[in-house]
Amino acid sequence: MNIPQNTKIRTTLKKGITIPSLIFIIGICMISAIFPKLTNGLLTVVKSFIFVNLNWVYIWAVTIFVIFLVYIMISSYGNIRLGRNDSKPEYSFFSWLSMLFAAGMGIGLMYFSVAEPMQHYSNEIFAYKSPVQRVQNAQLYTFFHWGIHAWAIYGVVGLALAYFSYRYRLPLSLRSCFYPLLKDKIKGKWGNVIDIFALCSTFFGITTTLGFGVVQINSGLVTLNILPETSFIYQVLIVSILVSLAIFSAVSGLDKGVKILSNINIIAVIVLLLFVLVLGPTVYLIGSFTEGIGTYINSFFSLTFNTHVYEENTQTWFYDWTILYWAWWISWSPYVGLFIARISKGRTIREFVAAVLILPTLFNFIWMSVFGNSAIWLDINVADGFLSSMAKDPDGLMFQFLEYLPFTKLVSFLVIGIIIIFFVTSADSGIFVMNSIATKNSRVSPRWQTIGWGVLLAVLALMLLNAGGLAALQSMTLITALPFSVIMLLFIVSLTKALMIDKNYYEKDFSSATVPWSGEHWKERLRQMASFNDQASTEKYIETTVKQAFEELVNEFAVNGIEAKINSNESPQKIEIEIRYDVINNFIYGVKSESKILSDYLLNEENLPGSEENIIYFPKSYFGDTREGYDVKLFTKNELISDVLKHYERFIEIISEEKNTLFISSDSNHRFR
The missing domain is CATH 1.20.1740 (Amino acid/polyamine transporter I)
Known part of the structure; x- marks a missing residue:
């Protein structure tokens, strides 16, 4: 047997x-x-x-x-x-x-x-x-x-x-x-x-x-x-x-x-x-x-x-x-x-x-x-x-x-x-x-x-x-x-x-960068999406694209009788456009360099863009009223100008309504640090 x-x-x-x-x-x-x-x-x-x-x-x-x-x-x-x-x-x-x-x-x-x-x-x-x-x-x-x-x-x-x-x-x-x-x-x-x-x-x-x-x-x-x-x-x-x-x-x-x-x-x-x-x-x-x-x-x-x-x-x-x-x-x-x-x-x-x-x-x-x-x-x-x-x-x-x-x-x-x-x-x-x-x-x-x-x-x-x-x-x-x-x-x-x-995952909306985008320069945008930014490239974006957009805005504001100025800082890297007021809060739109940690899954995934480090940097917008900003790395110069004007229009609409006095009046306006 x-x-x-x-x-x-x-x-x-x-x-x-x-x-x-x-x-x-x-x-x-x-x-x-x-x-x-x-x-x-x-x-x-x-x-x-x-x-x-x-x-x-x-x-x-x-x-x-x-x-x-x-x-x-x-x-x-x-x-x-x-x-x-x-x-x-x-x-x-x-x-x-x-x-x-x-x-x-x-x-x-x-x-x-x-x-x-x-x-x-x-x-x-x-x-x-x-x-x-x-x-x-x-x-x-x-x-x-x-x-x-x-x-x-x-x-x-x-x-x-x-x-x-x-x-x-x-x-x-x-x-x-x-x-x-x-x-x-x-x-x-x-x-x-x-x-x-x-x-x-x-x-x-x-x-x-x-x-x-x-x-x-x-x-x-x-x-x-x-x-x-x-x-x-x-x-x-x-x-x-x-x-x-x-x-x-x-x-x-x-x-x-x-x-x-x-x-x-x-x-x-x-x-x-x-x-x-x-x-x-x-x-x-x-x-x-x-x-x-x-x-x-x-x-x-x-x-x-x-x-x-x-x-x-x-x-x-x-x-x-x-x-x-x-x-x-x-x-x-x-x-x-x-x-x-x-x-x-x-x-x-x-x-x-x-x-x-x-x-x-x-x-x-x-x-x-x-x-x-x-x-x-x-x-x-x-x-x-x-x-x-x-x-x-x-x-x-x-x-x-x-x-x-x-x-x-x-x-x-x-x-x-x-x-x-x-x-x-x-x-x-x-x-x-x-x-x-x-x-x-x-x-x-x-x-x-x-x-x-x-x-x-x-x-x-x-x-x-x-x-x-x-x-x-x-x-x-x-x-x-x-x-x-x-x-x-x-x-x-x-x-x-x-x-x-x-x-947050299921309610997360499209990136703010998609709002003003018409579909132009899509190849360049895809190339940006398929790469993770390091600190140097993020700071370069702020120093070039963002700065140029803000400079053009300041000049155009001046043409329309509005005094605006640019504030900047190198450490950490950030730049902002500011319009000052005596009675109400100043209008501020800024961009700063931020970092975030990548998940291990993303680092090890072959079908996603690679990154040598688990920390990436990105340019993030911020505002004078402390609202949460967002990643603007995909914005072109003109799209960034459009985004600033969108927020300025919101600002003008808010300050024109008397009911918002409590929120817009301030004794101590924001100062750049």
Whole structure:
């Protein structure tokens, strides 16, 4: 039998990213599983120190994210498309929103929709408030934690990734978001470090969330008497089945697996929502939702900047809820942001930001109002405090809540089905994202890689579940949020710089030299365009062409009874024509030698004129009223005279209007320096 000599396993994994990431991921998980109490204790100390002493970093970072996205959405930058100017969205609006929503919140909505409002309502630190105030308080803080601030975190990462990937045609990778700042350095070690951080953060976030999801599914199946108990054996079975489905979905691709499951799930979620709304305290829910929106809007800024520094009794709650949530959303943002970016090609920035900030937020508010307020209403009016006594058991609280509604068993099955689909969509999109990071966004990867990520996710999640190490891993995830919040602020700097360049590029008009040009001497003009000027040739142009034009103008002005003079300077080389006035500002038109740095691309491009240095010089016009000038190197003498007269005509027209007195009168006229 002939055995092939080159039996090499095909892979698209990049060693510089994958190997360090796997070493760190497996190492942390092993330590958390072998020494769960010790590891969790140490990480909890670090986390507590950050939350207590550096909570202001999270507050300011998240606030900046919100302000930045709102500004980008309403500004002219919002018209920029995530892709070529003629690109179209790959997915329908409904499918896009379904996938965005499933990846962004998913299991958390099912896990906390009843538990969080109930925990705020029953928390002892709010015992001094009246029952009505506690209900309003519970809804307000739930809105705050699941609203615009959370989605702004995802939106910043998603927007930066989508913009640089589809607009700049860079890899769909976090390293690409630093291109305006690091340029080609993103291809080296710095880029690898950024991607390693993103891969580890994504893995830890998904592992802990899926671990909690498995526990809730197990609890629901026990409530329905399908399983006898919540034990590790049954959790292994649940994880094996669900991760297998996730792997199958991931292998099928976004267009099939994730898209189909997300569409099914959003429909199921709406059905469940309408069921609780119609068969619950409907009028109360609609009224409380309406009032809750108003309270949220009125309290938006005070909530945003509140650090509870003057309320010592609520500071612990603040660290355990608001700061923990901001850290949690930030730690999840590499994964969610990358996935959102992957499905958002072709959308405009305004469409992207509006959809990411407003639509999921509005749905979250409706969802949390219907489930949270229903549970509190039932607790007060029907359950006699039983549900609030269960507040510290979020795994089973949703199913206990459903006991007070009709068709309990049927609806519980629907809830478990939704959690399962959320589990699968979170896992398969997570597998896709991790493989994308590890391969630098390779379009086609062998199936064994996708399967491998799924198996690793399942094995490590089960290992931590069994050993009680999930809490330690969660603390580790929250700690990584601090440095990543700083990285996200740099994303904003980088994105702002890129958007300014982008807008200037597409709005840049023809050169001012084309305005007076009739097409004469076109060969000479082409020769000038195809060469880069050095300092000597620029100074020669000023000394000859510009000076001759100004001298002819001075003579002709004198013929028409206008006194004009020429001012000049040799270092730096510049010359100007000036007409003096006593009451109003002088008219000045000058030309000076300016320099600019050529891009490396231009220097290395064979089909463009060459330049030995990366600095070129050009003659630039300037004016007495400090307006921005322009390159005049292509102007002939007569064209330059025409340009001066054009500006002089503008000057005469302006000074003839009384309304411009404030701008044209001056006690200190410009003097040549």
